Every structure is written in structure tokens, then in C-alpha cells.
Amino acid sequence: MGSGLKKVSFGAQRISIEDIVRIAHQGTPVELSTDSLFTKKVDEGVRFLDQLLREEGHIYGVTTGYGDSCTVEVPHSLIDELPIHLTRFHGCGLGEYFTQEKGRAILAVRLVSLSQGYSGVSWDLLNLLVDMLNKQIIPVIPEEGSVGASGDLTPLSYVAGALIGERDVYYNDSIMPSAEAFKQASLKPIKLRPKEGLAIMNGTAVMTALACLAFERAEYLSKLMARITALSSLALKGNSNHFDDILFSVKPHPGQNQIAAWIQNDLNHHSHPRNSQRLQDRYSIRCAPHIIGVLQDSLPWLRTFIENELNSANDNPIVDGIGEHVLHGGHFYGGHIAMAMDSMKNCVANLADLADRQIATMVDVKMNHGLPSNLSGAKGERRYINHGFKAIQIGCSAWTAEALKLTMPASVFSRSTECHNQDKVSMGTIAARDCLRVLQLTEQVAAATLLAAVQGIWLRVEMGELEKSSLTKDVSMMLDDIGSFFTLIDEDRPTDKLLRETIGYIQQKRWDLYES
Template identity: 80%
Template structure:
């Protein structure tokens, strides 16, 4: 990741997507702010709830049941047991589990919201969440079971359950009960105060955390696909005039212009303009800035939506301890994240389709302008039995088709649930999970296409149709770096491990691209 490890302070300042990424992947240490205003909000919220309970106030989720059961008054003798029951009956999550890093992002995202000071939670709860991150005790959270309104109730119940010592966690490379991990770390489970179970669970932390991680990958992918396009143009003896700055000045989408400028830079256009005999290259090259540019222009909008949700109090009810108000609403509704993720996965899938078309062009002798069939580097006498990138290109078709299939927006599939109390829901968590899957598939296609462009450039050099010393230094360095782990494909061999290695490098953001 192209982020720097730093202390992340919760409670008095805005938390960024980059902060969540740092907590997730670099285990950046976290702490609570000692800002007096922040402390006042936390103290006032706890005191106000205690006051209401003492006066037998009627508080949703504190002295009543949950959701449709809000009409059920809970006797004061049972109020303290209610949060525990909430965590337990929501322990029905299924599907794959979020991995360790994703779990860190989820815990951090919930901590951001609770640290806004409008959830009525105690210092004990906040401090234990901080210790869980700093000592790397991370809840094991199933991915399925949230409709994205009333928040991520079921997956977040695994965070709440871990806090009271009843659920599994990742700790020291193992999965164990949180009570056992706490004991090893010198910590103790807490007893949830009234409202605290609801405060942890009734929010958008899962979908928002996933959105933060998706944004980071999408931002890098936009740059990587730009570099891959430039390399594909080189491999195909493309026309660098397609990315001219005057040309793009007349269609002033800033992100699109940025992509074109980066490609023009990579093609070393001003020093070595490449004017092929073709007046126009195929759309997958010529229109690449228009495809990648949609994502590039959307990134600021996605960032705004995600970071606003991240830095919000998004449970129910909102507890204004300072002003002594209990405010019932629907801030747990994940519509903004759903929109961002449904839109992002559309942009990303189009990147997969673009890369797939570039790959298809490079392997086809009818379109690749003199490159060998399937980009095979086999010798003349052995070309008859070698197949180069043939199967990899088929794989790209499969991965792209699956990515495109997942572009159906999850947010349009709202369903009435929970006895029609939750009668309009966001499906934001499903949209976020879909987006991660589309990113994975697209990274697979781009990894394959990157390898193909390197093979193509090396073949042009071998054919004396291209010289490495005329390449932009950044492009030349990337070709050399990829060639350090990718041996020229001359004889057929399995490439699955190579592809996985390349995908790993993409997800680790191995290459610094277009740093300003």
C-alpha cells in the first residue's frame, strides 16, 4: 500500500479513507483524543442515559425491544441483559468470513462512528476497541446477513460478541475465543451497558469499511490500467497522437484529461512521437482515456460519500448528552454507500472489459500488427505446438464476463423485512461485497494484460521494431521489473502461479505510478 504508518487519533478530527487503510494493512496504532469537547460528549452521553434510566425514561433499545418489538416494554430488572440478547440472537451470519485486514477496517470504522460522541457509549467500550486494534485481536465476522438498513446488525454482532468474550477472533495467527485472546493479552471482556449493544451493531461500519478498502484499490487500478494502456499501445505500434493534449482540451472532463496526459507521458510522445500508418487505433486503445476517465472523474465523488459516512454517527437513537436529547431516526440507512459501491463496481467492470479487449487485440494476428499468434515467443521451428497467451485470453473472457454480470445494482433489490419495520433497506453491504469481487476479477484481467503487454514489448524489441532506450524511463523500468519475475513465454508452461503472483503485486501496489 502506498500509505504511511502513523498514529490515528479518534474523537476530535476527521478520519480519512487512507487512515482506515493504514489501520487495516499497516496495523497503524490508534488512540482516543484527549480533546476536552470530545470527552465532554462521551461523559454527557453516559450520564444522560443513566439519568433517564433512573427516572424510568422510555428509550428505544434500552427499555424496549428492538425493531418491530419497540412496543414491548422491558422491565427495569431485565434492561441490563437486553444488550447481550441482541448480540446473541443476531449470531446467525453465514458465508465466507472477512479476513483479518478487513476485520481491522471494520473495527476501526465502528470506532470512528462511536467516537463522534452521539451513541451513549462508555469509555470502557471505546478503550477496549482501541486495545483490540493495537493488540491485534480482531473479530471473525461472516460476510452475509445484512440488508444495510438498521445497519449491519448481524455482522456487527460479531464485534459486540467479541467485546463480551463470546465470539471468535483472529489473534497471533490463530482463531480463538475472544475471552481466551483477551486473557493472553492481559485484557478483560466488558459487560455492555444499556444502549451499547445497539450502538455497536446499529450502524454502517461493515459496508463503510469495505468501501474504504475498495476505494483504495480502485484508485490504484485507475493508474495501473493507464500504464497498461500505454504499454499496449507500444506493443501494438499504436498512434500516440490519440492522447494529444489539444485533442483532450475540447472535452474537458478533468479525470479523462489526466488519464490522457499520463498515457501521452508514458508514450514519450514529445520526444519520440509514434505515428503509425493507421489513422485510428481500435477503441480499446484510442478510447481508453474515455473509459478509465469515468472512474478517475468519479473517485472524488466516491471519496466524499464514503468519508462522510465514515465520519458520521449512524446508529439509532442518537444520544445528544450535552443537549439532553434522544433523537430517533434512520441514520443506520446505508444508501450513500450503496450508491457509491454500485457505481464503483460499474466503473471497475468497464476497466476489466477494456483490458480484456486490449488482450484480445494483442493475441490475434488479424489485429496485432505483426506480433506472433497468441504472443508466443516460440522459435520458428517450434511455433506449431506452442500457444502462448491463448488460454490466458480465454480466462480473461471468463473473468470479465463474471465482473460484468455483477454490475446489476444491489441497491434496487430492497426487500421489506423484520415484520415490515425494515420495509425499505439499502443493500449497501451487498453492494460493497459485490464491488470487492468485481475488483478481484478486474485485477485478474489487468494482471494478465500487463503480462501480455510486457511480452509484446519484448517481442517488438526482439524484432528490432522498438528500442528500450526510446521508452519513457518509468515504462522501461516497469517492463524490466515485470521481466524480473516473468520469464518470456516461449515454451508452453502453466502460468497460474505467475498470474497469482502478479495479482498479489497489484494488490500490494508494488509499482509507484504517476506520483505528483
């Protein structure tokens, strides 16, 4: 895994969402930059902290307790033990465990922050993180337990614990103690320097990693819903004039107009304009660009929020070794990611609702303009016992309802905690986890609606109401590809495996959809 891929270099250049996604999904190898300024920042940070310790300087989390215990002075004889205790008492995470892909993203995002050179960490720590990523030694991290400030303390304690050989990791298709994985990989655990436990744990790596993965899925889903809308319009004998470029020129939201242009092109509007018997289609077709466009227009600012957080030093305190400053603040606060994820899940859930309305229209003989009931392909008397997409549409309603329920913003549910030291927190990690769940549910609805639209098109062709020659090359290629794993539903059959397969193809970006 990851062999032959161009390495992602940390320390001197800005890291993108796509870099994190490649590391997560493909195991792209990583390296530390040899840039002179980067190496100087790391060297000087370590030197300056050592100098302060020799001079008995007062540093939060180094010579004091943590959080509300910042007023407790730690005897110098115990300073070396303090970071180990931080990793241990935060080992209380619960819930499901993050997948290896998400774990890789979390490791990579934490490495980005520490590689800014303002965390006072050693080369030993940075190099071990690099080795863990390259050798696929990934901490087993529980999903629950972070309030998003002081960052992702509890989940990131599983990263810190793995580094010192005290927690479990995924390695060679097994779960084992990190000390054993290190031994098999010819690596050694590290001993945390005075600030290093805090540097690893006190930041936004978990929520930001999940945000990177969510962004990539949302970006593709926006394009997919444009294609599904075009296919649904074809199945419903819709009016292609609803997506006319002149029409959209008077409402200049660029993302919305991009969606309309994609749909218009898919419908082959200029070569084969489709003027239905209805002057206006229902909103789930006619207003699709206005619905999908909200997400499409949000993607640029969502990227800015996520990538700025990704490329930040977000622990506390910040150590400027070159300027010889220790700066105490709150960069661990995940407010920007919380807002991005709460906003994204709202936009995405609206796509679930849109797709659900489209499939509901296609299965209903009162609204589907001549298609068979429930899109069943059964003929003759077989029509009376076959039910086509009836249950699939019921499933869509359930998945959509759950997605919409999860749009309640997590970021407004701050709770004072940790003896009222953390009296205002971001809930960014909960927002990010919610967003990924909404994406999953929406992809399920999209998969079902995609298959329904394809069935509807095949039925129109069969009925002699649609000429395959009038379809664009891109639409025809996608229909042919879907036909390689999906055959017309004429006789009722279980479709759960088909749906899971289609969802998997969506998440793998099987279809090349448009160029932005």
C-alpha cells in the first residue's frame, strides 16, 4: 500500500485536503522536509524549552498541571512523568473505533500541526509519526470523548499512548499492542519530552481529519446529484428549459449556475431540447440547481476553513523557539471546524431530501407521467404481484429522516466542563462525526435514486418514449457501466447487496463526473 506514490512532504509547504485523503485511502508515503527554516524552528523549539527548564521557567503543562490544575506547580523531579500521566488519565474513550483510514488521516493531520515548528517537539517524535504512517502502524482510537476544546484530548491520547508503546494499533491486518508492532517493524517507542504529551493531544487533529474526509465525499456528492437529477428528469420526461443558461444568468450564484450547466449538458439541451407537456416540473427537478448549488457554493469557504485549520499550529502553549517566546492561548479550539461541519451536514442532508423526493415522484403513478407503478418492469399479469422499487423508496424515506434529524447543530451545545476551566467548548468532533453519518445516509439515498432513475430511463426506452441516440456520450457511458452490475428489476428480488455495491461505487468515485 502506498508504494510508487509521490510522497507528501511535511514542514515547508501547505498541505491540502487532497493530500490527507490520499494518505488516508491510498497510504501515500510521507516525509519531513529538509527545508532549513523548518529544521531551525524544530531545533530551536527544543533548545528553548530545555533552556527554560534549566532556568526553572514557568510553562503550562510542562512545569504545571493541566487545565484547571494549571495553578499546581509540578516538582522538577516529576516533570518527566507528567506527560505520561496525561496520556493515561485521558484513556477513557468509548464508542466505536475509527477505521484505519480515519486513523491514518488523524495521524497525518497531527503531523501537519506539529510540523509547523511551534510545538516544541523533538525529531524523535516527528520521525516516529512518519514511520508509523509509512509502515501502516495506526492507533486504535475510540470515536467518543472529545468536546473539541482543549482540542481532541481523549481520542488523541490514543496516539500519544501508542507512541510510548502503551496502546493498541492496527498492524498487518491485526490489532496488537503498539510495543509489539514497533518490535515487528524494527522501531522503538519514544519517551515523551516534557511538553510532547500535550503537543500531541492538545489540538484539533481528529475533527480536522474527519472534515477532510467529509469534504472529499461532499464534493463528489454535489456532482453526483447533478447527474442523478439529469437522469431523473429523463425518466420523468422533464423540461430541459429549467436549466437554460440564459435563465441562470440572471441569478449569479456561481456554484448554482455550475450545477445547472452540468444538468443542461447532460440533458443535451441545445441538441435535443426536451419540452415536456408541462410548463413547469415539480421543485425536486426544477429547483435542483438551487438546492445542490447551496453545497456547491459553500465548498470554497468550507475548504478555506478546513485547510487553514489543517495548516495551523493548534496546541497550547505555542513555542516560538527562534523568537524565544512561550505563548499561552486557545488555538486548540475547534470552532471553525464545528461551523464547517454543521454547515456541511445541513447542505448534504438537503441532498438526501432532494433525492428522496425524486425517487418518490418516479415510483408514484400520480406523478411519474406514464411510468409503471413503483417502476416495476413486470409485464402482463405479472404486474399484479411485483412491486419494483416500493420498499427501496420506503428505505429512502427512513434514511432521509435520519439524516435530517442529525442536522441539529452540535456547535451550539457547548457545555462547561473540567472544573469550569473549559467553560466554552466547540463540539467540533461531534459535528464532524455527525457530518460523516449524514454523508453515509445521503449516499444511500443517492444510490437508490440513481438506480431508480436508470430503471426509469430503461423503461422509457422500452416504451419507445426515449431514443438512446439522443443521450449524451457521458450519460450513455454511465448507463452502460451501471448496466454491468444492475439489470432491470422485472421480477421482485432482494436488492440490499446491489444497494451496498452501488454505495461503495459512489464512495470510490467510480464515475468521472464533470470537470469543475
